[in-house]
Amino acid sequence: MGPDDEIDPEGELAPFRQLAEIIAARIARGDWLPGRPMASETQLVQQYGLARSTVRRTIALLVERGLVYVVPQRGTYVSKDR
Amino acid sequence: MGPDDEIDPEGELAPFRQLAEIIAARIARGDWLPGRPMASETQLVQQYGLARSTVRRTIALLVERGLVYVVPQRGTYVSKDR
DNA sequence: AGACATTTGTACGTATGTATT
DNA sequence: AAATACATACGTACAAATGTC
Numbered sequence: 001m002g003p004d005d006e007i008d009p010e011g012e013l014a015p016f017r018q019l020a021e022i023i024a025a026r027i028a029r030g031d032w033l034p035g036r037p038m039a040s041e042t043q044l045v046q047q048y049g050l051a052r053s054t055v056r057r058t059i060a061l062l063v064e065r066g067l068v069y070v071v072p073q074r075g076t077y078v079s080k081d082r
Numbered sequence: 083m084g085p086d087d088e089i090d091p092e093g094e095l096a097p098f099r100q101l102a103e104i105i106a107a108r109i110a111r112g113d114w115l116p117g118r119p120m121a122s123e124t125q126l127v128q129q130y131g132l133a134r135s136t137v138r139r140t141i142a143l144l145v146e147r148g149l150v151y152v153v154p155q156r157g158t159y160v161s162k163d164r
Numbered sequence: 165a166g167a168c169a170t171t172t173g174t175a176c177g178t179a180t181g182t183a184t185t
Numbered sequence: 186a187a188a189t190a191c192a193t194a195c196g197t198a199c200a201a202a203t204g205t206c
Contacts, residue, residue: 014193040171051195056172072172073202096174122190133176138191154191155183 007048019048019058024067027078034082037075038068089130101130101140106149109160116164119157120150 005022007015023038032038039047044055059076062068070076087104089097105120114120121129126137141158144150152158 009194016193042171053196054194057193070172073170073204075171091175098174124190135177136175139174152191155185155189157190 007050015050016054016057016061019044019050019055020061020065022048023058023062024065027067032078034078034080037077040075089132097132098136098139098143101126101132101137102143102147104130105140105144106147109149114160116160116162119159122157 005026007018007022009015011018013021023044026032027038041052041055041059044050044058045052048055059068059070063070066079067082068076068078087108089100089104091097093100095103105126108114109120123134123137123141126132126140127134130137141150141152145152148161149164150158150160
C-alpha cells in the first residue's frame with residue numbers, strides 16, 4: 001500500500017469510486033489473492049476513513065465488475081476468474 | 083394500485099425487495115409506460131413510507147434487472163426493452 | 165450448550181452538492 | 186430565484202449467520 005492509496009474527499013472521483021480503484025490496484029498488486037478473503041468492511045472503514053455505507057457502495061461496484069464476490073456472514077473474496 | 087401494494091416491515095422479503103416487486107407489477111400493469119418516467123424517489127418515499135436510501139436501493143435493483151434506467155436530474159424511466 | 169466476537173444485511177435519518185426545469 | 190430530482194456521504198441501530206472458545 002503506497003502513499004497514493006488515500007481518499008481525497010475533494011477529488012474528481014467520488015470517494016467510493018476512488019476506493020474501488022485503490023482496491024482494484026491492490027488486488028492487481030497481489031495484496032489479496034484470488035479465492036481468498038480481502039479486508040472486511042470494518043477494516044476498510046478504519047484504513048481509509050470512510051463510512052461503512054460508503055465502503056459497501058465500493059464493494060457493490062467491485063462485485064458488479066466481477067472483481068470480488070461476497071459471502072454473507074463470511075467476508076468479501078477476490079474473484080478467481082477476472 | 084391495489085391494497086396489496088403496501089410494504090410489510092415484518093415480511094419475509096426485505097422492504098426494498100418488496101418495493102421492487104410492487105413496482106415491477108405496476109409496470110407490468112401499465113401504471114407507467116416504457117420510455118416514460120415513473121414516480122420520483124421522493125414520491126415513492128411518500129407513497130410507501132420508506133426512507134429515500136431504501137427507495138434508491140430498490141431502484142438500483144430494478145436497474146440491475148434492466149426494468150428501468152435512471153437519468154440523473156431527470157428521473158427514473160421504464161425500459162423499453164424488457 | 166452457551167457465550168462471545170466478527171461480518172454482512174437491512175433500514176433509518178440528515179446533510180450537502182449538482183443539474184435541470 | 187426557486188423548486189425539483191438525483192448523487193454522494195455521514196452516522197446509527199439492529200438482525201442474522203458464522204466461527205471460536
